[in-house]
Amino acid sequence: MARCPFARWMPLPWNAGHYVAGPFKIVHHTTEGSTAAGAFATYHQSHDIPHFTVDDQFIYQHLDTEVAATALAHPPGTVETNKHSAIQFELVGFAGKPKNKASLKNVGRLCRWIESTHGVPMEWPNGFPRPPVNGKDPQHHNRDQHNWTTKGGHYGHCHVPVNVHWDPAYTADEVAYVMSITASDGLELVEEKSMLPVMDSRAPIPKSMRGTGPVRKSGAAVAKKPKLKKAKAKKARKKRT
Numbered sequence: 001m002a003r004c005p006f007a008r009w010m011p012l013p014w015n016a017g018h019y020v021a022g023p024f025k026i027v028h029h030t031t032e033g034s035t036a037a038g039a040f041a042t043y044h045q046s047h048d049i050p051h052f053t054v055d056d057q058f059i060y061q062h063l064d065t066e067v068a069a070t071a072l073a074h075p076p077g078t079v080e081t082n083k084h085s086a087i088q089f090e091l092v093g094f095a096g097k098p099k100n101k102a103s104l105k106n107v108g109r110l111c112r113w114i115e116s117t118h119g120v121p122m123e124w125p126n127g128f129p130r131p132p133v134n135g136k137d138p139q140h141h142n143r144d145q146h147n148w149t150t151k152g153g154h155y156g157h158c159h160v161p162v163n164v165h166w167d168p169a170y171t172a173d174e175v176a177y178v179m180s181i182t183a184s185d186g187l188e189l190v191e192e193k194s195m196l197p198v199m200d201s202r203a204p205i206p207k208s209m210r211g212t213g214p215v216r217k218s219g220a221a222v223a224k225k226p227k228l229k230k231a232k233a234k235k236a237r238k239k240r241t
Contacts, residue, residue, distance in 0.1 A: 004113050006186055007052065007061035010040075014047045016068035022085040023152035024118040026111055027160065028129070029071060029090045030099075030167040036060065036092050052089035052110060056102035059110050065118065071157075078162040079145055085152075086160075087114050095169035096135035104174060108181025111154070121153050122179060129156035129170045137166040 003009060029050060031039040036055045043049045043062075050071045053060045063069055069088045072081040082088075091107055093099050114120055125147040130138040141158040148161050157165045170178070 002065040002117055004052070004059065004061055004065075004110065006109070006113075007059040010053075010060045010062055012043060012049050012062040014043075014049055014070055015063050016070050016082040018066075018083070019068055019085045020080055020083045021149065023150075024085040024087060024114075024120050025148075025152050026114050026120055026154050027072065027086045027088040027157060028107070028154065028168045028170075029088060029157045029165075030095050030169070031090045031092050032094055032167070033092065034094075039090055039092060050088040050090045053092065054089055054103060054106045054110060055092040056100045056106070059106050065114070072160055073163045075162055079149065081160055081162065084149065085118075086155075087118060087120075091168060093168075095137075095165075095167040096132045099168075099170070099174050101177070104177050105181055105185065108178045109186040111178065112181060112183040113186050116183065119152070123151075123153035124155070124159075124175075125151040125153045126155060126159035128172065128175045129158050129168055130166075131171040132169045138169070139166075141166060 027050075031042070031053070033039055033042070036053055036058070039053050048071050049062055049069055051061065051063045051065055051069045053062065065087050068083045068086065070082055071088050071090065072086065074081045074083075089107070089110060091099065091103060093103060111120075115122060126142040126144050130141060132138060141156075143159055143161045143163070145161040148155070148159070156170070157163060157167045158169070
């Protein structure tokens with residue numbers, strides 16, 4: 001089992017089965033949409049899903065990283081793509097536009113976890129993704145198949161053999177920012193997530209739930225019972241006299 005401890009578990013029922021070759025690599029995609037909800041709707045239509053979806057608020061995990069995702073094309077008779085130990089995420093955003101910095105920070109957090117969990121080096125064997133030119137495909141992407149099959153590291157969708165998409169189209173500054181995020185940033189998210197049950201347990205009881213069950217109150221309410229017994233005993237003594 002390999003689930004990211006700071007991701008929101010949102011399982012989807014499609015996967016490509018077990019990996020057939022290595023080494024492990026990280027594949028960066030963009031959703032070509034502006035919301036995670038829009039990406040989820042597309043997944044349900046196409047069944048082409050990544051392991052993770054990332055936006056500026058959350059990291060959602062759809063598959064255990066021990067099985068292959070389905071977001072890459074794999075024409076019959078060609079080199080393995082999804083099943084070549086490719087751990088994939090979709091960044092909410094567009095290849096042809098600047099990326100949200102908070103989203104990129106979550107990308108960095110996720111990448112550090114994948115690197116440490118699956119032994120992925122912090123390298124880009126086919127070079128950095130090419131940034132857009134006037135919002136369009138810059139072309140001339142390095143899809144070196146030998147690197148793909150022999151070298152672990154980071155790949156854009158633009159670097160995967162037999163695929164034609166050009167995402168994520170990071171700029172050099174965007175790549176530098178993603179790679180600069182430290183593992184401790186992810187640990188902060190783990191700590192925040194671990195605090196949620198504590199926060200819930202301290203929450204006040206809603207008015208709609210008060211008096212509907214055996215809610216035991218403390219302090220003065222409990223102390224009243226002995227006083228009632230004393231009063232009854234005193235009344236009984238008066239009757240005897």
